[in-house]
């Protein structure tokens with residue numbers, strides 16, 4: 572049976588867990604060859620193994636998207652391995668919460684780096700293989716291949732969120748980046764959209780009391796949502812529950828697929844109705 576992404580190559584950052592892992596799995600099932608990035612090699616390789624076991628094609632390229640030279644390296648690896656790049660999903664990230672009057676410069680910059688600067692650099696690194704190739708195809712009178720970028724945003728960005736000045740700023744910043752790329756690259760047939768998630772059940776939204784951490788540059792950063800606050804969230808969501816990573820991935824697939832071929836510069840809210 573034909574898949575929605577047959578013959579396409581997708582690069583997904585932060586795809587060892589949660590929304591990124593579900594997206595990589597779904598994309599592969601729909602026929603894409605997938606480049607699975609994550610900060611942690613082990614979960615990235617596990618996602619690749621599961622995709623291969625199901626008959627799909629994928630490679631793991633572990634690494635930190637905030638390392639200045641990593642975007643060029645991973646994009647080049649994707650193209651050297653699979654011959655081209657059709658879809659870039661900027662998904663990698665984590666939170667480092669704190670009220671604004673106590674937020675350090677490091678806390679601010681770390682979150683801006685992972686959620687705004689890294690996606691910018693990845694898009695810039697992809698330009699030769701997305702923008703320039705499409706320009707060449709058009710110059711030769713050919714219809715460009717399908718190409719698109721999907722940036723992961725958040726309701727914290729769209730509405731603000733107490734304790735997340737850094738994250739909210741970055742997640743709104745990526746909306747500006749999304750709309751700008753849509754305007755710059757639309758004439759090459761390249762679409763650029765964002766998905767703003769609300770409350771999706773992943774490691775990022777586990778109870779903070781569980782003590783989950785992300786280790787970046789030798790520093791352990793606590794992630795998660797305090798249990799008392801976590802219990803309140805479903806009450807604010809019309810559908811009354813968290814979304815699953817698979818439900819989140821479905822929205823990313825829609826935007827990547829031909830079903831959204833006339834959608835660009837859009838922010839799709841996937842929230843169970845939160846914030847409406």
Ligand SMILES: NC(=O)c1ccc[n+]([C@@H]2O[C@H](COP(=O)([O-])OP(=O)(O)OC[C@H]3O[C@@H](n4cnc5c(N)ncnc54)[C@H](O)[C@@H]3O)[C@@H](O)[C@H]2O)c1
Pocket residue numbers: 584585586587588589590591608609610611614634635636637662663664665685723724725726767768769770771772773774775776785
């Ligand atoms: N879960 C939610 O409710 C929610 C809501 C809104 C937005 N988001 C966003 O969705 C995206 C995915 O998060 P998730 O909920 O699936 O969390 P997750 O922790 O399950 O997965 C995120 C993955 O990104 C990886 N990662 C983190 N920093 C990285 C880096 N510098 N380089 C490479 N990989 C890195 C982590 O190792 C992890 O495997 C993030 O951008 C997050 O901000 C999540």
